[in-house]
Amino acid sequence: xxxxxxxxxxxxxxxxxxxxxxxxxxxxxxxxxxxxxxxxxxxxxxxxxxxxxxxxxxxxxxxxxxxxxxxxxxxxxxxxxxxxxxxxxxxxxxxxxxxxxxxxxxxxxxxxxxxxxxxxxxxxxxxxxxxxxxxxxxxxxxxxxxxxxxxxxxxxxxxxxxxxxxxxxxxxxxxxxxxxxxxxxxxxxxxxxxxxxxxxxxxxxxxxxxxxxxxxxxxxxxxxxxxxxxxxxxxxxxxxxxxxxxxxxxxxxxxxxxxxxxxxxxxxxxxxxxxxxxxxxxxxxxxxxxxxxxxxxxxxxxxxxxxxxxxxxxxxxxxxxxxxxxxxxxxxxxxxxxxxxxxxxxxxxxxxxxxxxxxxxxxxxxxxxxxxxxxxxxxxxxx
Numbered sequence: 001x002x003x004x005x006x007x008x009x010x011x012x013x014x015x016x017x018x019x020x021x022x023x024x025x026x027x028x029x030x031x032x033x034x035x036x037x038x039x040x041x042x043x044x045x046x047x048x049x050x051x052x053x054x055x056x057x058x059x060x061x062x063x064x065x066x067x068x069x070x071x072x073x074x075x076x077x078x079x080x081x082x083x084x085x086x087x088x089x090x091x092x093x094x095x096x097x098x099x100x101x102x103x104x105x106x107x108x109x110x111x112x113x114x115x116x117x118x119x120x121x122x123x124x125x126x127x128x129x130x131x132x133x134x135x136x137x138x139x140x141x142x143x144x145x146x147x148x149x150x151x152x153x154x155x156x157x158x159x160x161x162x163x164x165x166x167x168x169x170x171x172x173x174x175x176x177x178x179x180x181x182x183x184x185x186x187x188x189x190x191x192x193x194x195x196x197x198x199x200x201x202x203x204x205x206x207x208x209x210x211x212x213x214x215x216x217x218x219x220x221x222x223x224x225x226x227x228x229x230x231x232x233x234x235x236x237x238x239x240x241x242x243x244x245x246x247x248x249x250x251x252x253x254x255x256x257x258x259x260x261x262x263x264x265x266x267x268x269x270x271x272x273x274x275x276x277x278x279x280x281x282x283x284x285x286x287x288x289x290x291x292x293x294x295x296x297x298x299x300x301x302x303x304x305x306x307x308x309x310x311x312x313x314x315x316x317x318x319x320x321x322x323x324x325x326x327x328x329x330x331x332x333x334x335x336x337x338x339x340x341x342x343x344x345x346x347x348x349x350x351x352x353x354x355x356x357x358x359x360x361x362x363x364x365x366x367x368x369x370x371x372x373x374x375x376x377x378x379x380x381x382x383x
Contacts, residue, residue, distance in 0.1 A: 023333075024098040024099070024100060025097075025098050025100030025101070026070070026100050029070055029071065030071055030073055031066070031071070031100050031331070032073055032074075032100055033054075033072055033074050033101050034074070034093035034099035034103070035054055035074060035077070035102065036077045036078075036086055036102070036105060036106045036114070037076075037078070037104050037106050037107070037129060038078065038106060038107060038110075039051070039076070039078035039080075040078055041081060042232070042233055045232060045261055045305075045307070046129070046256065047078075047081075047107075047129070049305055049307045050312060050313035051313065052303075052305055052313070053306075053309065053310035053311060053312065053313025053316075054074060054313045054316075054317045056290075056293070056294045056298060056314050057313070057314045057318045058317065059298070063297075067321065067325050067331065068329055075099060077089035077090075077093060079106050081109075083109060083110045083114070086105070086106045086110040086113060086114050087114055090102075090114055090117050090118065091117065094121050094123065099123075100333075101124040101125070101320060102118065102123060103313070103316065104126065104313070104316075105127040105129070105135075106129065108130035109177055109179070111127050111130055111132070111135055112132065112134045112178060115135065115140065115143065118142065119143065121142075122142050123333060124144075124320065124336045124337050125142055125143045126144055126145075126146065126316045126317065126319070127145050128147055128312055128315075128316035129309065129312065131146070131147030131362070132149070132179070133149050133150075135362075136361045139360065139361040139362075140361065144319070144320075144361050144362075145361060145363065146354055147278055147312060148278040148365045148367055149362075149364075150182035150183055150186060151183075151185045152186060152367070153186065153254060153255060153277075153367055154183045154186035154187050154276070155186040155187070155189050155190050156367050156369070157254070157274065157275070157276040158187055158191075158194070160276075161274060162190060162194040163194075165224065165225055165250055167197075168197070168224035168250070169197050169199045169222050169223050169224045169225070170191075170196050170197060170225045170227070171198070171201070171221060171223035171225070171226045172184070172198065172202075172226070173203070173211075173218070173226075173228065173230075173238065174230075175204060175206050175229060175230060175231070175234070176205055176206060179256075180203060183254060187227060199223055200217055200221040200223050209233070209237060210237070211234070211241050215238060215241040216245065218249070219242070224250065225249055225250045225252070226251050228251055228257075229253075229254065230257065231257055232256065232257050232259065232261060233265075235253050239251060239269050239270065240267075240269065250274065251274065252273070253275055254275070254276065255278075255308060257275070258277050258308055258370070258379055259308060260282070260377040260378065263372055263377045263378075264377055266374075267374070268374055270372050270374045271374040271375075272372060274369065274371055274372075275369075275370045275371070275372065276368070276369055277308060277379070278365035278366065278368070279311040279315075279351045280311065280350050280351060281370055282378035282379055283376065283378050283380070284381075286349055287311065287350065289349075290311070290314070290349065290350055291303065291306065294310075311350040311351065314350060315348035315350055315351050315354065319343060319346055319354055322343070323336050323339035324336050326339045327339055341356050341357060341358060341360075342356075343355055344357075368381045369381070
């Protein structure tokens with residue numbers, strides 16, 4: 001018997017060309033989102049925190065009716081910050097789970113490795129856990145990044161310290177990967193612009209644990225300002241080694257290490273350490289209010305896991321959900337991408353206003369200089 005189906009019926013079954021692809025992950029009651037980040041290994045401290053921010057944003061949205069009555073559901077994949085696992089996880093989310101959008105592409109190197117996969121797929125993607133330049137330059141139609149570049153962040157920190165500590169001898173030690181290259185690029189700009197006297201400049205191998213040789217050389221060079229270009233464990237090891245040597249340069253570090261765990265592990269040696277960031281300070285009214293709201297939405301352990309990456313994940317996911325809501329019933333990849341591009345001055349409450357635009361896939365947030373207070377295990381703004 002020949003059965004004739006109407007166009008409406010074909011669309012409901014996802015048979016009409018392009019329909020299933022454009023609206024995968026969307027049903028009458030639910031929208032699937034996917035996220036990849038390191039949930040195990042040393043970078044898990046960052047990945048878990050980011051994931052908590054995503055969960056809070058989704059919980060708030062669902063409590064407010066979801067997106068056009070559809071509830072959001074998140075599928076999370078752990079890549080351990082290994083690029084091969086990142087790509088494997090993305091293929092699962094795209095081809096098996098068939099999520100509608102991505103809320104994270106993992107850290108810097110893993111995220112860059114994953115770009116060809118998501119760009120080819122065309123899926124709306126937020127890549128905000130590690131806002132490295134390669135994620136948004138050149139701009140890709142479907143990939144959006146909330147944050148500030150590593151190059152600009154380290155430049156602003158070095159410029160501030162150069163003004164505050166004029167005529168001092170400088171040292172820098174960075175990781176031998178994309179993260180280190182970005183820090184070095186921004187620092188070089190500050191060196192040229194401020195005439196810094198750099199007496200020690202070196203790289204360390206990713207995964208290195210012993211920094212005794214490098215810190216001996218920093219002390220021998222007479223460095224008075226030291227830029228610690230590690231993440232968490234590396235910066236902790238550097239500062240603890242300087243403490244052993246009774247060497248006390250002014251220390252500046254970048255936002256991947258601007259978390260309470262860093263100060264706890266460094267101990268009193270962390271007091272007064274300088275950092276830079278684009279999310280609100282730990283003890284600000286905005287962050288304290290956010291934490292109180294989050295307590296009703298995530299577990300006690302997840303609240304304890306929060307740090308500055310939670311705020312980044314929250315703001316980035318809020319922007320995505322806002323764009324999806326503006327699409328209403330016509331929720332497609334094309335509409336979501338178009339609405340993300342139209343984002344102007346979006347207020348997340350945990351960082352400055354977020355904007356994109358035609359050909360602009362990077363929000364370029366304003367940064368603040370902060371200083372560590374070991375007694376409260378927090379960073380306080382000083383500029």
